[in-house]
Structure formats: structure tokens, C-alpha cells
Amino acid sequence: xxxxxxxxxxxSFSVWHIVVFQSINANVSCRCYEKTRPIKTSVMKxxxxxxxxxFLLGCMSNTSExxxxxxxxxxxxxxxxxxxxxxxxxxxxxxNKYENAIDIIEWTKASTYAxxxxxxxxxxxxxxxxxxxxxxxxxYDPILYAQDYPDEGVELLDFNSETGYLxxxxxxxxxxxxxxxxxxxxxxxxxxxxxxxxxSKELTx
Numbered sequence: 660x661x662x663x664x665x666x667x668x669x670x671s672f673s674v675w676h677i678v679v680f681q682s683i684n685a686n687v688s689c690r691c692y693e694k695t696r697p698i699k700t701s702v703m704k705x706x707x708x709x710x711x712x713x714f715l716l717g718c719m720s721n722t723s724e725x726x727x728x729x730x731x732x733x734x735x736x737x738x739x740x741x742x743x744x745x746x747x748x749x750x751x752x753x754x755n756k757y758e759n760a761i762d763i764i765e766w767t768k769a770s771t772y773a774x775x776x777x778x779x780x781x782x783x784x785x786x787x788x789x790x791x792x793x794x795x796x797x798x799y800d801p802i803l804y805a806q807d808y809p810d811e812g813v814e815l816l817d818f819n820s821e822t823g824y825l826x827x828x829x830x831x832x833x834x835x836x837x838x839x840x841x842x843x844x845x846x847x848x849x850x851x852x853x854x855x856x857x858x859s860k861e862l863t864x
Contacts, residue, residue, distance in 0.1 A: 739848040740818040740825050743839045746772035746850045747827055748812040750802055755810060763802065774844060774851045781856050797855075804854030809835050823851075 749772070753760050760766075764782050767773060781801060788797040799806050809829030816836060818825040823842050829835035840852030852858040 737848075738820055738823050738841050738843060740815055740841065742772055742848040743825055743841050743850050743853070744813060744815055744827060746770065747802075747837070747839070747853070751808055751810070751812050754800075754803075754808065763800070767802075772850050774842070774849045777849075777851050777853070777857055784856060799855075801855040802853050804837050805835070813837070 809832040813827040
């Protein structure tokens with residue numbers, strides 16, 4: 660729309676330019692009392708055509724660049740729920756090591772799937788629980804939001820691409836369900852909420 664308005668303005672300006680230029684040329688010819696050769700209309704038309712073509716090409720280029728930018732933003736901002744599933748299953752794999760499993764805080768800090776906010780919230784939650792109850796702590800796993808879990812891992816149950824909220828369920832334990840949240844951070848999908856961490860109470864079970 661903007662290009663069309665500019666096009667109409669430039670067209671009007673070009674016509675005005677031709678009329679005024681020819682008028683001035685005629686007046687100068689009369690005052691000098693000598694024959695002058697006025698600029699041919701065909702030449703002015705060619706000049707105007709060149710200007711308009713160049714302008715239209717510029718508009719087309721801008722439109723193309725804008726379209727590419729929009730498409731790039733869509734790709735970059737697309738949330739990938741598989742990241743949440745990979746995160747959860749990687750944690751289950753760690754838990755399956757039993758006595759050789761890495762501590763939950765250390766494992767989360769080393770994870771490339773989670774946001775810094777998630778890592779800090781988990782650390783605060785766990786350490787605060789141990790201070791309040793040195794023997795029991797939370798009494799459950801804050802990521803699993805349970806004391807037990809499906810050894811085979813989880814799969815996607817549902818996903819809201821607009822909010823980033825999703826639910827995973829046990830592969831062979833369908834009643835085992837955990838709410839999660841992913842977000843886009845610098846073009847990368849990361850887990851920002853899971854189980855008891857960074858999740859609103861109405862979304863946790």
C-alpha cells in the first residue's frame with residue numbers, strides 16, 4: 660500500500676515536472692528572440708519511465724525482504740515439544756543409574772535443555788526443603804513430581820504451541836502424567852517449567 664501511494668505521488672510529480680519544464684523552456688525561447696529546440700517529449704517520457712521502473716523495483720525488493728524476515732521469525736520462534744521429552748527422558752535415564760545417578764541439582768545445571776531460570780528455581784526449591792527438613796527434604800522428586808516413574812520414559816500427550824505448555828505421559832504407564840513448559844530463548848527451545856518447578860499450581864497434578 661505504501662509503495663502504491665509513493666508510486667502515484669511520483670507519477671504525478673513526473674507529469675508536473677514535464678509540464679513545468681516545457682513551459683519554462685517556451686518562455687526562455689520567446690525572451691531570447693531566437694529559435695530554440697525544445698526538449699522532446701519522448702525523451703522526458705523515457706526519463707520518467709526509468710525513474711518509475713527503478714522505484715517499483717525498489718518496492719518489490721523491500722516486499723521480498725519483509726516476506727523473508729517474517730518467514731525467518733516464524734521458523735526461529737517455533738517451539739519444539741520434543742526438547743521437553745528429551746529433557747525428561749534424559750533425566751529418567753540418569754535416575755535409572757540408581758546409586759551412580761548424578762545429584763538432581765548438578766544434573767540440571769549441566770543440562771543444555773533447561774533455562775537458567777529453571778535451574779535456579781530447582782536449586783532454591785531443593786536446598787530450602789533440606790533446610791526445613793534435613794531428613795526428608797521435599798519427600799518427592801520435583802522434576803518427576805512423584806516418588807516413582809516409568810523406566811521406559813515418557814511421550815507427548817498434548818501440546819499448546821501458543822503458550823508452550825505441554826503434558827507428557829509414561830510410555831507404558833499412561834496414568835503417569837507431568838505438566839511442562841517450554842519457551843523460546845534466542846531462537847532455541849528450552850524447558851522452563853516441569854513438575855513442581857516454575858509451574859502454576861493449576862497445571863500441576
